Amino acid sequence: MNPTPAQRLADLRQAISRAAADNGRDATAITLVAVSKRQSAEAVRALAMAGQRDFGENYLQEALDKQQRLRDLDLDWHFIGPIQSNKTREIAAHFDWVHSVDRLKVAERLSDQRPATRGPMSICVQVNVSGEASKSGCDRDALPALCRAIEGLPHLRLRGLMAIPAPTRDGDDPRAPFALLREAFTQLVASGHDLDALSMGMSDDYPAAIAEGASHIRVGTALFGPRSPPL
Numbered sequence: 588m589n590p591t592p593a594q595r596l597a598d599l600r601q602a603i604s605r606a607a608a609d610n611g612r613d614a615t616a617i618t619l620v621a622v623s624k625r626q627s628a629e630a631v632r633a634l635a636m637a638g639q640r641d642f643g644e645n646y647l648q649e650a651l652d653k654q655q656r657l658r659d660l661d662l663d664w665h666f667i668g669p670i671q672s673n674k675t676r677e678i679a680a681h682f683d684w685v686h687s688v689d690r691l692k693v694a695e696r697l698s699d700q701r702p703a704t705r706g707p708m709s710i711c712v713q714v715n716v717s718g719e720a721s722k723s724g725c726d727r728d729a730l731p732a733l734c735r736a737i738e739g740l741p742h743l744r745l746r747g748l749m750a751i752p753a754p755t756r757d758g759d760d761p762r763a764p765f766a767l768l769r770e771a772f773t774q775l776v777a778s779g780h781d782l783d784a785l786s787m788g789m790s791d792d793y794p795a796a797i798a799e800g801a802s803h804i805r806v807g808t809a810l811f812g813p814r815s816p817p818l
């Protein structure tokens with residue numbers, strides 16, 4: 588028999604607690620973002636009923652439709668996908684967090700377009716921790732200047748960093764890319780930034796991310812099962 592969403596959530600929460608305990612960490616310091624892209628509003632509702640509050644989406648139109656159908660629930664929505672500049676207005680209006688800011692132009696637009704009624708939007712800068720193997724994310728060299736600039740924007744609150752490491756090959760240490768992100772985070776904090784978010788780890792690698800200090804893990808498949816292909 589397939590596990591129910593509530594069972595999957597309970598199993599995942601237990602695995603998170605184990606990974607936290609193995610590393611001397613407090614599991615309550617780890618926020619689970621349930622990645623609901625290409626999953627139905629009903630599947631999100633079932634998890635919400637089981638106590639899940641944070642949901643992550645990649646595709647704007649799909650996310651807006653789902654939010655509309657779930658507007659009776661009090662959920663926190665995280666935008667985690669690539670951002671085209673012409674989508675920033677809707678993202679600024681309908682999300683609590685954006686994890687995937689990788690350039691100043693997008694940050695400036697999100698700040699300018701953030702509705703006054705919503706308070707500052709929480710932002711993570713997406714960092715390239717995989718060098719040539721990845722095309723997305725800000726280069727680590729450019730990170731300090733981007734973070735300084737974002738901190739000057741009035742309607743954003745810079746919370747931390749996010750990464751999606753390129754798939755590791757056999758023999759690679761799965762923790763290595765997460766350690767790079769943690770080091771970048773530590774350097775920013777040492778240079779005076781007040782940060783509290785390290786968004787890293789997905790279904791296949793969240794234990795390694797927790798070992799390296801993840802504050803937010805973004806898990807889809809392990810919670811919802813396989814998703815339908817992108818539209």
Ligand SMILES: *Cc1c(COP(=O)(O)O)cnc(C)c1O
Pocket residue numbers: 622624645667668751789790791805806807808809
């Ligand atoms: C799809 C996605 C996830 C979740 O991936 P799973 O392997 O299904 O857990 C996490 N983060 C981002 C940015 C994604 O696009």
